Amino acid sequence: MSDYWSRVNARLSRRRMLGGATGAIAGGFALAAVGCGDDDDDDTGDEVTATQTIVSGEAPVQSASATTTRTTKEGERVRVALGSEPTVADPHQSTGGVDNFYLFQLFNQLYEWDNKGASTPALAESYEVTPDGTQITFKIRSGVKFHNGDPLTSKDVAYSFTRLLSPDNKGTKTAFANVDKVETPDDNTFIYKMKKPDAGFILGGFGGLFIVPQAYTESTGADGFGKAPIGTGAYKLKDRTVGTGANFERNDEYFRGKGGFKTAEMKIVPDGTSRLQMVQVGDVDVMQAVAAEQLRVLRGVSGVKTIIQNSNIDTHYALAIKDYPDVTASEMTKLIRDKRVRQALNYAVDKKALAENVYTSEMAQPYAVTNPTQPWDIKKSYDFDLKKAKDLLAAAGASNLSLIQYNLGGGRLPGLASLSAAVASNLRDAGVQVDERTEEYNAWLARLRNDTPPFPDGGMIFSWASTAGYPDPFQGVDSKWTCAARYGQYCASEFDTLINQARTMFNPEERTTTLKKAFDLMYDEAPALWLVLLQEAYAIRTGVVANWTPRAGSNPVLRLEDLIPA
Numbered sequence: 001m002s003d004y005w006s007r008v009n010a011r012l013s014r015r016r017m018l019g020g021a022t023g024a025i026a027g028g029f030a031l032a033a034v035g036c037g038d039d040d041d042d043d044t045g046d047e048v049t050a051t052q053t054i055v056s057g058e059a060p061v062q063s064a065s066a067t068t069t070r071t072t073k074e075g076e077r078v079r080v081a082l083g084s085e086p087t088v089a090d091p092h093q094s095t096g097g098v099d100n101f102y103l104f105q106l107f108n109q110l111y112e113w114d115n116k117g118a119s120t121p122a123l124a125e126s127y128e129v130t131p132d133g134t135q136i137t138f139k140i141r142s143g144v145k146f147h148n149g150d151p152l153t154s155k156d157v158a159y160s161f162t163r164l165l166s167p168d169n170k171g172t173k174t175a176f177a178n179v180d181k182v183e184t185p186d187d188n189t190f191i192y193k194m195k196k197p198d199a200g201f202i203l204g205g206f207g208g209l210f211i212v213p214q215a216y217t218e219s220t221g222a223d224g225f226g227k228a229p230i231g232t233g234a235y236k237l238k239d240r241t242v243g244t245g246a247n248f249e250r251n252d253e254y255f256r257g258k259g260g261f262k263t264a265e266m267k268i269v270p271d272g273t274s275r276l277q278m279v280q281v282g283d284v285d286v287m288q289a290v291a292a293e294q295l296r297v298l299r300g301v302s303g304v305k306t307i308i309q310n311s312n313i314d315t316h317y318a319l320a321i322k323d324y325p326d327v328t329a330s331e332m333t334k335l336i337r338d339k340r341v342r343q344a345l346n347y348a349v350d351k352k353a354l355a356e357n358v359y360t361s362e363m364a365q366p367y368a369v370t371n372p373t374q375p376w377d378i379k380k381s382y383d384f385d386l387k388k389a390k391d392l393l394a395a396a397g398a399s400n401l402s403l404i405q406y407n408l409g410g411g412r413l414p415g416l417a418s419l420s421a422a423v424a425s426n427l428r429d430a431g432v433q434v435d436e437r438t439e440e441y442n443a444w445l446a447r448l449r450n451d452t453p454p455f456p457d458g459g460m461i462f463s464w465a466s467t468a469g470y471p472d473p474f475q476g477v478d479s480k481w482t483c484a485a486r487y488g489q490y491c492a493s494e495f496d497t498l499i500n501q502a503r504t505m506f507n508p509e510e511r512t513t514t515l516k517k518a519f520d521l522m523y524d525e526a527p528a529l530w531l532v533l534l535q536e537a538y539a540i541r542t543g544v545v546a547n548w549t550p551r552a553g554s555n556p557v558l559r560l561e562d563l564i565p566a
Contacts, residue, residue: 075565083289091210133197200474291414490527
């Protein structure tokens with residue numbers, strides 16, 4: 001048994017047993033942010049690299065982020081430049097990771113990832129799992145209040161679960177597929193009753209359910225809540241202007257202790273050059289989505305510190321091979337449904353060159369299917385082979401293949417335009433005709449919420465996800481690659497069967513073996529044109545923000561409560 005799985009198995013075993021020690025860390029293992037720097041506020045350009053390393057020993061029962069604020073310093077205002085705009089402020093309508101830049105300021109979950117990668121108690125103080133894995137019981141934290149002063153109870157948690165799963169709400173629900181029902185025997189107890197054991201549900205942090213107040217939400221209605229949302233979070237929404245940004249004010253009754261800044265402004269600045277100029281001259285204090293070439297510029301800027309965080313975000317083109325009702329497949333779609341064509345597209349693109357030329361070796365690496373640091377990685381790749389790509393296309397009768405390349409625009413991730421142009425150039429070298437088009441990310445998400453097929457015409461859809469797997473692959477797989485996935489263009493019953501089998505396995509060797517079979521199948525099927533794994537880069541002005549480590553995970557998100565004033 002690998003050292004990794006030894007720790008996972010040991011912790012799952014301890015946390016599963018009722019009557020034993022109460023589980024306080026839901027996630028199976030802890031990760032440590034290494035080399036994160038100190039809290040000094042020197043005014044020289046500096047860089048912090050937050051890598052993630054599996055460590056031995058138990059994670060603390062309650063981390064500092066779960067109990068108190070991390071600083072006694074106080075600042076008046078912090079200004080943040082975001083590259084892409086959150087689409088909604090209602091957590092149960094959210095289908096995009098970019099929404100988290102607003103949601104994590106306003107709301108909390110039962111358990112959350114802290115900035116060292118440990119799953120940490122939040123609105124729940126602890127949990128217990130029955131030996132058969134079919135019941136998970138949470139102790140809800142006492143004394144927590146919503147922004148309007150209403151007390152948090154288990155009824156709000158149950159209401160939030162029911163509201164998310166309502167057909168009227170378009171948020172991602174797949175993580176809760178194995179939940180049969182919920183119970184609230186008292187105000188401080190919340191229970192998930194499972195249809196069958198679900199190791200991925202526990203390791204993945206219980207589905208990431210944001211909690212909203214039942215009475216207030218019902219009184220405002222869906223539209224009203226979306227415009228004036230309230231939660232238990234460290235900051236309250238003061239106002240929001242679509243296309244411009246949002247202003248927040250501190251929640252001084254926050255259960256973890258009040259944040260360091262009294263107010264915060266999040267500005268929507270899709271243009272990367274504009275964001276760079278703003279942080280250089282001091283118009284903003286935090287810059288999100290720093291591009292590779294901008295890192296080199298900022299390293300020489302006095303008073304600016306750059307931060308690189310392991311994000312496990314993978315970039316890829318999803319291929320339209322999924323059937324949609326009432327949609328007739330085009331001739332191009334039929335060609336893409338030949339796996340030889342999909343494999344050829346992967347061989348045609350030089351992923352190593354993408355990583356080195358569009359990004360840097362510290363920000364990107366080539367990959368296929370899974371993260372090479374995880375035990376279920378299949379250790380395979382589609383190396384650049386132009387001849388093999390052409391041969392496969394010819395064998396499939398697709399030498400004159402013509403594709404529409406949809407690039408999801410916006411500033412959520414840097415370098416996308418250059419990445420897309422390089423991919424199109426590689427494909428043309430293989431004889432593929434490429435029609436490049438730009439689709440706004442938010443418009444694409446809107447279609448998903450309306451259950452409109454994204455692009456069922458044989459096109460490629462540039463996207464990104466956490467398929468790489470952190471801390472378990474299920475959340476990324478659920479959102480992208482199963483037949484029920486809202487984001488995905490792929491459906492294979494054999495893959496779904498293997499993934500569902502792995503979900504029920506608490507034995508680490510069995511789970512790893514089954515996951516490898518599933519991902520080996522995905523590799524052969526090639527439902528995507530895999531590109532590169534990305535790190536996320538940020539910049540802070542040390543005269544305003546002394547230090548900050550982004551939350552670890554598949555989608556690191558800036559939490560205003562984590563920012564330490566200079």
